Amino acid sequence: MTDIADPLAGWSLPAWTYDDPDFFRAEQARIFASSWQIVCHVSDIAAKGAWHSLDYLGESIIVVRGEDGAVRAFTNVCRHRGSRIVDGISGCARKLVCPYHAWTYDLDGRLVGVPQKSDYPGLDIDRHGLTPVDMNIWRGFIFVRLVREGPSVADMMAPYDDQIAPYRFENLTALGRVILRPRDVNWKNVADNYSDGLHIPVAHPGLTRLFGRSYGVEATAHVDRMWGDLVERPSPNWSERLYQKLLPPVPHLPAAAQKRWLYFKLWPNVAFDIYPDQVDFMQFLPVSPTQTLIREISYVLPDAYTPDESRREMRAARYLNWRINRQVNAEDTVLITRVQEGMASRSFSIGPLGKSEVCLRAFCSRMRTLIPQAREEVRPAAGWSN
16 A cells, blocks of 8 residues: 655655664654564463563563453563662563562552552652553564554454455464564665565565566555465475475365465564464564564464364474575665665665555555655754754
């Protein structure tokens, strides 16, 4: 979906927006504060007291399973002196205890323990619980945002709900652990590359062998969709050929999805790679104007969803999927690095976007709407975002 009212609809964002500190600050305030960020799946915190954390934009967020079974989200900050409470990306605790002065919080966020409480005669315990964070559970995945503004994840994904429903996201469990991959590029370069269909036949020979000419892209108001259907012709690459051969039928998927690789990017930086054999999420977390942390993990359905005679083939297919996509990730890392380096050249400012580049057109138009300075081809004087 392209904003036809945007006079720059056929052009990319200017190169300076990919390394500018002021633009980065504007993005934090106008884009990321209200954007949904994925933390984990409900199956990752199935036990009472289990928690997962997510750090971004200088905030640390925890989602925790309460004694009542409910999932809640809070900032990972003690209300006494501002110390971080938990360390790491996951854990399990009966209470959340600050390691600085031992202020103690129940799993529902209530402040329940203050050492030397008599030192604080005016302290209102009820008003000093952990600070809640807006949370949305969509098909089993837990999202948080810092500012309550804009549609829910379900509303964003509504155009594709019927396509996603058969994959049974609610029943997924983690395969492996969260992988963190730092990249010395602006987050928009990662997002641009994810939704770019034109580079597939040029830079991803493996995907081209698997998909042939079937790769497609489209954009809606909040979501980009990409897809490719596996061809019948055996690939000359052994990993790809074995994946084509061993991928078993998945009884709960419709015929059209049996050989389809499906990709969704939720505005602005969360993506789902959906395969017949597994589901991955990938997140491009901005760290600085020229640094991004890619966060990803794979999820699968329990063996009960795979017929007994197909389980060995399914496990093999998942391993082969990993091998194939490890190569794709390596190729993409080279591509986005080349672009980030090239954008530093004085000779480059903006580039034309073809009519088929619908996802990039939609992304750039939305960025220009939210941050009008992105309409300026030349970098503004420093300090404009203050």
